[in-house]
Amino acid sequence: MTHLPSSCDLVIIGGGVTGAGLFHETTRLGLIVVLAEQHDFAWGTSSRSSKLIHGGLRYLREGHLRLTRDAVKERERLLREAPGLVTPIAFLMPIYKGHGPGRWTLEAGLSIYDLMAQKRQHKHLSAEELVAKVPFIDRRALTGGYQFWDAQVDDARLVLRLIAEGRAAGGMALNYTKALSVDRDEAGNVRGVTLQDAETGRTHAIAAPAVVNATGCWAEALHPQHDGKRHLRPLRGSHLIFPSQALPIQSAISCMHPEDGRAVFIIPWEGVVLVGTTDLDHEGGIDAEPRITDAEAQYLLTAVRTLFPSLGLALNQCIASLSGLRPVISSGDHKAPSEESREHDIWVDKGLVTIAGGKLTTYRRVALDALKAAQPFLPPIERPAAESPGFVTVEPLPPGPGMHPETWQRLCGRYGSGAFSIAADAKPEDLQVIPGTHTLWAELAHAAAHESVRHLSDLLLRRVRIGLLLPDGGKAHLTRIEALCRPVLGWDRRRWRRETRDYLQQWQRAHGFPWQIQPRGLLERIREWLQAQWDRLVDRLPFLAGHTIKVERVQGP
Numbered sequence: 001m002t003h004l005p006s007s008c009d010l011v012i013i014g015g016g017v018t019g020a021g022l023f024h025e026t027t028r029l030g031l032i033v034v035l036a037e038q039h040d041f042a043w044g045t046s047s048r049s050s051k052l053i054h055g056g057l058r059y060l061r062e063g064h065l066r067l068t069r070d071a072v073k074e075r076e077r078l079l080r081e082a083p084g085l086v087t088p089i090a091f092l093m094p095i096y097k098g099h100g101p102g103r104w105t106l107e108a109g110l111s112i113y114d115l116m117a118q119k120r121q122h123k124h125l126s127a128e129e130l131v132a133k134v135p136f137i138d139r140r141a142l143t144g145g146y147q148f149w150d151a152q153v154d155d156a157r158l159v160l161r162l163i164a165e166g167r168a169a170g171g172m173a174l175n176y177t178k179a180l181s182v183d184r185d186e187a188g189n190v191r192g193v194t195l196q197d198a199e200t201g202r203t204h205a206i207a208a209p210a211v212v213n214a215t216g217c218w219a220e221a222l223h224p225q226h227d228g229k230r231h232l233r234p235l236r237g238s239h240l241i242f243p244s245q246a247l248p249i250q251s252a253i254s255c256m257h258p259e260d261g262r263a264v265f266i267i268p269w270e271g272v273v274l275v276g277t278t279d280l281d282h283e284g285g286i287d288a289e290p291r292i293t294d295a296e297a298q299y300l301l302t303a304v305r306t307l308f309p310s311l312g313l314a315l316n317q318c319i320a321s322l323s324g325l326r327p328v329i330s331s332g333d334h335k336a337p338s339e340e341s342r343e344h345d346i347w348v349d350k351g352l353v354t355i356a357g358g359k360l361t362t363y364r365r366v367a368l369d370a371l372k373a374a375q376p377f378l379p380p381i382e383r384p385a386a387e388s389p390g391f392v393t394v395e396p397l398p399p400g401p402g403m404h405p406e407t408w409q410r411l412c413g414r415y416g417s418g419a420f421s422i423a424a425d426a427k428p429e430d431l432q433v434i435p436g437t438h439t440l441w442a443e444l445a446h447a448a449a450h451e452s453v454r455h456l457s458d459l460l461l462r463r464v465r466i467g468l469l470l471p472d473g474g475k476a477h478l479t480r481i482e483a484l485c486r487p488v489l490g491w492d493r494r495r496w497r498r499e500t501r502d503y504l505q506q507w508q509r510a511h512g513f514p515w516q517i518q519p520r521g522l523l524e525r526i527r528e529w530l531q532a533q534w535d536r537l538v539d540r541l542p543f544l545a546g547h548t549i550k551v552e553r554v555q556g557p
């Protein structure tokens, strides 16, 4: 915060995909822009999605033609501009007699979908053809199905790439910086924002004629809606994450849940399989990380067990869970969660522009709409057209020695021009993938050095995603990760141990399973206290490092 200017053209509050998308657009227009995120970049919903860049067939069925058309166009743009970050994915949609939409309904929907993308890419499959693709699918009453194409993304990396390019264009983006208030003059016009460093508590007022509130589910904390009609309705969506050995599918599958007919996705992603999602009112507060409930896990398990009865899947095979809150705008007419529109809304109040709702896929359209609303308060600019290129292109270089072209494309997609320094700075052994993932060891060191990592959870859950891809949040690899990253992070051993402890506890709370959590007993608390004392001693007497302290319950007298 010491580097913050005292004034700028625009402050963006919120470092999810919406805020990052606007940061990316406005910095490239030459505006002086500051973005503030209260936790880590993409900490909110934008790292907890189903990771699809899609038009959303469901929205088509519900008549949201504009949303579907915009999303399909954005999907095509992202596939063109960010290969390696946004990649095509084939979907299969089985048709069962007497359950879910039939062949002609799907044919009509998929034809419109293709028409919007201006390419024909769906095809009907007979029951035999579908079974050849997914041999363990339930064949009873299966009449055939469809194959169609959408795209998928690493959602947090999308946010980080937008932030990185916005910074390269001169913008300033701060994580762990909360906007405490939007400040106004006597006439009510916005004159800036008061920011607070989440760790030191220090505050800083920054003057700006325009503020965009892109805080997703938190939007009404900074911009309350007084008309009482349209409010944010945080809807929780959860996923189970299975290892691909347990659920060996090559294509994503969209099926209808046997209990309520909602669409459920089973999606291969980064070497694991996501099963999701639920759609429920989130009763808990929105400040704590959301987590899956027992009932949601059972609901998702029922969907996969019904579709693949022969696999005998069980919850104890899951690697992790993932829950997020959808920032959905509701007019309060008691609709079922899944019937609420996913369209975004923009509220303007004398220099404060609030964006609420929307999808990951349409982040750029949403950003451009917000820019249009903020334009009257900004210095003169020429707004880019939605059709103009969204990313700064990275020229594909010949891959480095031993690097597969696909790996190189993956790096360029995720890190933009940062891919060059990953390849140049890495030792050859760090250009290997972390077993069980598609992530290179070198990505960790690069992120630690260049991507504003403040905590271990930032590194393992958002810069790379191994916290979601490996058992126990990647605990087994922490020693090698420490050797790679601790020196660049400038953390001493004590800080590393504290970060490890916090990360594993946080992982257990947000990505573990409720039924596995044991209440912390007295012994556990004594153990934690003793461990903390021991850590302190090791810091003073380094020759003790390498020894451990062990606390055991002794049975008997």
Ligand SMILES: Cc1cc2nc3c(=O)[nH]c(=O)nc-3n(C[C@H](O)[C@H](O)[C@H](O)COP(=O)(O)OP(=O)(O)OC[C@H]3O[C@@H](n4cnc5c(N)ncnc54)[C@H](O)[C@@H]3O)c2cc1C
Binding pocket: 013, 014, 015, 016, 017, 018, 019, 036, 037, 038, 039, 040, 041, 042, 043, 044, 045, 046, 047, 048, 049, 050, 051, 052, 053, 054, 177, 178, 179, 180, 214, 215, 216, 217, 218, 235, 236, 237, 238, 277, 323, 324, 325, 326, 327, 357, 358, 359, 360, 361, 362
């Ligand atoms: C389960 C689930 C699955 C989804 N799947 C898909 C999908 O497959 N495809 C798709 O297109 N969309 C999907 N979505 C929707 C999509 O993820 C969201 O629409 C999108 O991520 C919202 O981004 P956002 O930036 O508006 O909000 P967020 O990502 O939540 O960002 C808001 C940020 O603001 C910060 N903030 C809040 N208050 C303050 C403050 N006072 N000061 C500073 N910072 C603050 C928060 O910490 C947060 O990081 C899904 C959503 C969910 C929940």
